[in-house]
Amino acid sequence: MSKLKLGLFGFGCVGSGLYEVLSQSKFTGAELIKIVVKNKDKQRKPILVPFSYNPNEILEDDEINVVIELINDSSEAYRIIKAALIRKKHVVTANKKVLSEHLDELIQLAQQNGVSLLYEAAVAGSIPIIRNLEEYYNNDSLTSIDGILNGTTNYILSQVNDGKDYQTALKLAQDEGFAESNPTLDIHGFDAAYKLTLLIKHAFGLTIQINQVLTVGIQKINKEDLNYSNEKKYKVKLVARAFKDNGKLFAFVAPHFTSSNQNLFNVENEFNAISVQASFADKQLFYGKGAGSLPTASAVLSDVSSLLYDYKYEYKKTNDSNLVFSDDRFVKIYLGSEDVNNLSKIRFYNSDEFYVSKNYSFRIGIVRLTDLIKIDWNKQNDVSLILFSDLFDENLDSKQLTNFEFLNRNSNYSIH
């Protein structure tokens, strides 16, 4: 492809970072022609590229062959991405929500128009995970992906694991610029869930909507839960997980107890990481900054520069895949509450531990993912839910279940 002429939407954290990265790097293959921003009245330091307030000044400019979409408003972003693809412009975006909600439509639109839709920056900021899933593992069979995909929650949990209470940690994250003033998308796990669906597409070939994925936030985790975690030398991390078992794919985003033998255990503060398990390459970890102006902009620049050699995602796994998305399996959970009666919100198939006291109670045992996903845990204000990383056979046989029932009867409401 000849010289790239870029039109940029958005000049916030990542947009201005991209301007800086383009100015500082020796990359000569692209020229930034125009920047469209929303707010006319916002004070901006003067730069060498003209600002405009009308999207059509980019979309209808035939000279511009690459649209970079880095705005906050996701409905407007969706409109821009579609319009750009239809006008046969390549699109580079970091908008995980738009991508996750409209992935197949946008992929198809790019293919029909013979242009590329690239979005490395949408998942784990600076970490080149999509590129590696696409190219490096394209002939390997992946079995699982475990990611810390949200820097805000990881920062908060690092503080919480360290002894701070949740509200203080959230305040600190906001002061440090790691959490937005309305951090619900991050805190409730949706941001990580959007990213997980994109990873699933590239790793396993399935298109999943986040409402199919159990999504549990970190907002309920309290001192009592942390006491248990610390006692067992765990750290609580918000883990986005997808794994293949017996022709089925399972996925969830939830707080997990991680132990020191797991790669994600040492991922702290605003860092992200993705642990990949493949049949041949075995276990691999990619670690880096999951957000931030320059790190995210560097991922955008990397996508832009790959357009010079007509790079496109191939979605090879999509055609290969005989996988079915499922929630039919057992998982081990910790459920904590001030009121022991809240621990019956879900049916347990056994009791590994059951602790009851006047102030706080918790129960640990195996439950069905199918049951778990029926409840919107972000709306259960009276319980905290944390998953264990252990995996179980998809179907516990009847003997195991009987055994579990037996344990259940004998341990119910006993003091631990």
Place this chain on the structure above:
Amino acid sequence: MSKLKLGLFGFGCVGSGLYEVLSQSKFTGAELIKIVVKNKDKQRKPILVPFSYNPNEILEDDEINVVIELINDSSEAYRIIKAALIRKKHVVTANKKVLSEHLDELIQLAQQNGVSLLYEAAVAGSIPIIRNLEEYYNNDSLTSIDGILNGTTNYILSQVNDGKDYQTALKLAQDEGFAESNPTLDIHGFDAAYKLTLLIKHAFGLTIQINQVLTVGIQKINKEDLNYSNEKKYKVKLVARAFKDNGKLFAFVAPHFTSSNQNLFNVENEFNAISVQASFADKQLFYGKGAGSLPTASAVLSDVSSLLYDYKYEYKKTNDSNLVFSDDRFVKIYLGSEDVNNLSKIRFYNSDEFYVSKNYSFRIGIVRLTDLIKIDWNKQNDVSLILFSDLFDENLDSKQLTNFEFLNRNSNYSIH
């Protein structure tokens, strides 16, 4: 490129792994036509591809368009790689020694003949580090690379940090198949140094020979050194390091004290990892299996599959680079010996710590890299040398030096 016809040299650990990976994966873009092995008498389980004992049966076969070189004998490997490139066959190899020693010649030969020379498997086995340096960081400015690039020494050091003595750990590594019966290349740091020169080429654009790189092995590290390390909560790791400072590039392979805030601290046993620091992308870590039959073969397969879209390394940094390779700077070292007089093998510019006892003495302080590299530390049987990760200004100013001299005079031979 149309269908790839592969000729494979070598059917050892990685070669047979490649056969397995090709058989098991759904990759249909390549066909393995012939395998050339050296030893006619070796018992091999029958496979579907014919064995041959004459290299020309691959090299002179016009149908074969890709040569995969996975043999042990490096002079023979050099001959094969050259012959294949001259015959306009793409080459995929894992031979770090041949590549490091003849890199520019082989790159030129590939370019002249319009074919690709790929070697992801030569550095850190399954970790896609060369690919990522080539593509993902091609417009970012890298400042440093720190790698654990040798699984054998990392396995041994994991055992040693855990309390085993060096000889027991080496024996264990050999029993587990992580160390060869003659492990000198690994133990003395040469294997890591070869790999480091390849990373330097892709990250910084310079072609370096390993004799320019300070290379210190792990064989001298003993209980006394470990006592110091444990007391400070360090772990000793064999770190291959390259970093840019003020227009100069510095590189060394040596045992380092790593602390828990460093990414490499938690890399244990046979695993490899590379920590990359970039201007825009910031700090990133790539972690995975550095050796082993299937992980290494997966990297070879990944190279092979990228030939389908005519992938070539671009060595973009080579043309950009105004860097000069240098050893003109200060580093902080630990030098230990049973005889305190051995600690004067090198001039110290200060003494951070100086411990003397009847049985063991050590000294910690700043020395010149220029002085350090003049000594072949692998041949100094009476001292152990471990580096600290701290970096200092390239030139300590005269005031600092005076101050250090003063400290030096006052701390000499005092009991710590």
